[in-house]
Amino acid sequence: MNDNQPRDFIRQIIDEDIASGKHGGRVVTRFPPEPNGYLHVGHAKSICLNFGVAAEYAGRTFLRFDDTNPGKESEEYVRAIKDDVRWLGFDWEDRLSHASDYFDQLYDAAETLIVKDKAYVDSLTAEQIRAYRGTLTEAGKDSPYRNRSLEENLDLFRRMRAGEFADGEHVLRAKIDMASPNINLRDPTLYRIRHVPHQHTGDKWCIYPMYDFAHGLSDAFEGITHSLCTLEFEDHRPLYDWFLDQLDPPHRPRQYEFSRLNLAFALTSKRKLNLLVSEGIVSGWDDPRLATLAGMRRRGYPPAAIRDFCRRIGVTKKENMIEMALLENCIRENLDVAAERRMVVVHPLKVTLTNFDAGKTEMLAAQNHPNRPELGSRQIPFSREIFIERDDFMEDAPKKYFRLKPGGEVRLRFAYIIQCKEVVRNANGEVIELLCTLDPDTRSGSASSERKVKGTIHWVSATHAVPAEVRLYDRLFTVADPGSVAEVMPVLNPSSLAVAQAKLEPSLGTVVAGTPWQFERLGYFCADSVDHSGNKPVFNRIVTLRDGWAKIEKQALQ
RNA sequence: UGGGGUGUAGCCAAGUGGUAAGGCAGCGGGUUUUGAUCCCGCCAUUCGGAGGUUCGAAUCCUUCCACCCCAGCCA
Numbered sequence: 001m002n003d004n005q006p007r008d009f010i011r012q013i014i015d016e017d018i019a020s021g022k023h024g025g026r027v028v029t030r031f032p033p034e035p036n037g038y039l040h041v042g043h044a045k046s047i048c049l050n051f052g053v054a055a056e057y058a059g060r061t062f063l064r065f066d067d068t069n070p071g072k073e074s075e076e077y078v079r080a081i082k083d084d085v086r087w088l089g090f091d092w093e094d095r096l097s098h099a100s101d102y103f104d105q106l107y108d109a110a111e112t113l114i115v116k117d118k119a120y121v122d123s124l125t126a127e128q129i130r131a132y133r134g135t136l137t138e139a140g141k142d143s144p145y146r147n148r149s150l151e152e153n154l155d156l157f158r159r160m161r162a163g164e165f166a167d168g169e170h171v172l173r174a175k176i177d178m179a180s181p182n183i184n185l186r187d188p189t190l191y192r193i194r195h196v197p198h199q200h201t202g203d204k205w206c207i208y209p210m211y212d213f214a215h216g217l218s219d220a221f222e223g224i225t226h227s228l229c230t231l232e233f234e235d236h237r238p239l240y241d242w243f244l245d246q247l248d249p250p251h252r253p254r255q256y257e258f259s260r261l262n263l264a265f266a267l268t269s270k271r272k273l274n275l276l277v278s279e280g281i282v283s284g285w286d287d288p289r290l291a292t293l294a295g296m297r298r299r300g301y302p303p304a305a306i307r308d309f310c311r312r313i314g315v316t317k318k319e320n321m322i323e324m325a326l327l328e329n330c331i332r333e334n335l336d337v338a339a340e341r342r343m344v345v346v347h348p349l350k351v352t353l354t355n356f357d358a359g360k361t362e363m364l365a366a367q368n369h370p371n372r373p374e375l376g377s378r379q380i381p382f383s384r385e386i387f388i389e390r391d392d393f394m395e396d397a398p399k400k401y402f403r404l405k406p407g408g409e410v411r412l413r414f415a416y417i418i419q420c421k422e423v424v425r426n427a428n429g430e431v432i433e434l435l436c437t438l439d440p441d442t443r444s445g446s447a448s449s450e451r452k453v454k455g456t457i458h459w460v461s462a463t464h465a466v467p468a469e470v471r472l473y474d475r476l477f478t479v480a481d482p483g484s485v486a487e488v489m490p491v492l493n494p495s496s497l498a499v500a501q502a503k504l505e506p507s508l509g510t511v512v513a514g515t516p517w518q519f520e521r522l523g524y525f526c527a528d529s530v531d532h533s534g535n536k537p538v539f540n541r542i543v544t545l546r547d548g549w550a551k552i553e554k555q556a557l558q
Numbered sequence: 559u560g561g562g563g564u565g566u567a568g569c570c571a572a573g574u575g576g577u578a579a580g581g582c583a584g585c586g587g588g589u590u591u592u593g594a595u596c597c598c599g600c601c602a603u604u605c606g607g608a609g610g611u612u613c614g615a616a617u618c619c620u621u622c623c624a625c626c627c628c629a630g631c632c633a
Contacts, residue, residue, distance in 0.1 A: 006571080006572075006580090007572085008571095008572095012574095032633090033633095034632085034633055036632090036633080066633065068632090068633080069632060069633075072632075072633095122631095125631095126630080126631055129630095129631075130629075130630085133629055134629075135560085135629060136559085136560055136561075136628075136629060137559050137560045137561095138559095138560085139560090140629090167631085168631065170631095171631055173631095180561085181560050181561040181562090182560090182561055182562075182628080183560090183561075183628060183629050184561095184628075184629095186629085189630085189631055191631090192631035193631080194631085208631095210630090210631075210632085210633090211632070211633050212633095215633085231562095231563070231564090231626080231627065232626095232627055232628080232633095233627095233633090234562060234563060234627075234628090235561070235562045235563085235627075235628060236628090237562090238562095257563090259563095259564085259626095264569085270633095312570080312571090312581060312582080313570060313571085314570065314571050314572090314581095316564090316570090316571075317563070317564065318564055318565075318570090318571090318626095319563095319564070319565095319625075319626055319627095320569085320570065320571095321569070321570090322569070322570065322582090323568085323569045323570080323582070323583070325569080325582060325583055326569075326570070326581080326582050326583085328582095329581090329582060329583090330582095332594090332595090336594080336595060337595095341592080370590085370591095370592075370594090370595075371595065371596080400593095402593070403593090411591055412591090413591060413592070414591075415591095417591095444591070452591085453591090454593095455591095455593080456590095456591045456592065456593090457592090458592075518592085518594085520592050520594085521592045521593080521594070522592090523594095545592075545593095545594050545595090546593095546594065546595090547593075547594085548593040548594080549593045550593090551593090552593075
């Protein structure tokens with residue numbers, strides 16, 4: 001058992017079950033996605049919980065596709081979900097299953113219910129069934145078909161399966177209690193007719209079981225001990241238990257509910273996600289601005305950081321809204337250790353060093369990681385013309401501004417201290433170049449480099465720089481809870497993506513997609529897995545560095 | 559107005575009758591050739607409110623309040 005893992009209420013229940021010998025001390029869980037969309041950060045919480053809990057107790061976890069509604073499901077989603085779970089770092093080994101694997105057993109169970117007078121074929125229309133169901137405060141009333149004979153029910157149900165009826169003509173319903181205060185118990189539908197092929201079973205079936213009927217029984221068939229789901233299924237639990245009571249399978253699973261993850265400024269509604277994808281608002285399910293696992297992977301979020309995040313948010317039954325700052329902290333914490341440092345200028349401003357020989361190239365040593373000397377160093381070319389970040393020069397600088405200003409000095413990281421002598425402008429008066437001198441006694445690492453200046457900035461040699469596209473991402477929405485607004489289009493952040501033409505230090509010219517780098521003083525970046533190539537480098541900003549200067553500026557404004 | 563849940567700091571979250579852990583954020587300071595990292599310190603006399611039980615209550619009881627979920631032939 002992992003001591004770093006908080007003892008949330010689920011783990012406490014499991015501890016008690018093991019202590020009391022329930023389930024023979026076994027722990028078996030399942031992650032049951034419906035293959036009708038891509039997985040998102042909310043699913044990550046469930047995956048980490050289900051796989052994590054099983055691993056801690058030497059148990060097992062099934063990856064089970066809850067594929068009972070073929071009209072909405074597809075092979076593409078099945079494939080993507082498997083990729084995402086694997087990427088997040090979990091292995092279902094030989095325990096890949098589908099609710100549809102149990103369609104034969106489920107069908108038999110349905111006939112058993114009919115024989116026990118616990119299910120009947122209803123021939124009301126969908127609208128009529130809704131009307132008969134009553135309301136939250138008024139009891140429903142029995143369907144006129146509720147008391148069909150066993151023989152008639154069996155005959156009708158078999159003919160439903162045989163394809164003798166059109167979609168919607170009949171359904172199979174449980175016979176429970178139309179007056180129950182719990183609406184889920186007012187004779188819920190068990191089977192409906194759908195003449196559509198299924199991504200896993202092909203055209204074998206034209207009737208498909210509903211979630212409530214299929215899920216608990218699938219749990220029982222697989223020997224699931226702890227069936228973990230989200231809060232909205234809490235009042236389905238009496239129904240979950242009812243099926244087990246009626247059919248009395250050899251194994252009895254228990255359902256426990258926890259609250260789903262809500263991440264501020266992230267969308268976890270499959271319907272709305274689907275809309276953004278189909279309308280082309282984003283580049284696909286893997287758009288780096290989305291909180292889908294595919295998007296976060298492409299963005300460059302390390303899976304270990306997401307797992308750490310899921311561990312830190314905890315598991316409770318309370319509605320929550322997690323701040324993006326926590327996720328970003330997990331990402332930075334991981335990447336600070338993992339990522340080698342490089343120098344990249346994202347918004348270039350040319351600087352000419354007037355006392356440095358034209359045509360001369362000097363090679364300077366740069367540490368790959370300030371806190372991990374074992375990662376060694378690299379050589380960076382230095383020359384008369386360099387690029388610095390536009391933000392690192394200011395004409396009318398406030399007193400606390402430590403970077404370059406007219407007449408001011410700054411250190412070029414791993415190189416020399418320079419002084420700004422002249423500002424060059426174009427016809428519009430815009431600053432297009434700086435003329436500076438360098439102090440040859442201040443070369444990094446040299447015996448006489450002790451002189452201190454307040455600021456250090458990054459740079460790239462203009463003659464050696466590799467041009468690259470850099471994509472700077474910001475939150476996709478302007479509101480913290482895009483899932484709760486009626487229309488997502490009006491709350492899209494128009495500047496969620498900014499594309500910059502950047503200058504890379506030469507060592508980044510031959511880099512593999514996905515590897516994270518820290519661009520010094522800017523943030524963490526990785527080459528894009530889709531659009532990056534050797535000829536046309538494309539980098540994604542994973543996350544910015546914490547920015548103390550931004551804080552100072554903000555305070556100055558107040 | 560029925561049923562099911564949940565209320566501990568700005569955001570999460572421990573706590574299970576013995577005197578409010580921890581993380582994120584924030585604030586203050588130190589180190590620093592990344593305004594990063596790192597380090598140190600501060601940050602709930604009070605647990606949704608009001609009563610009650612008890613030597614002692616976030617934990618037990620009563621009552622009130624707020625918020626979330628449920629009326630798919632979706633999951």
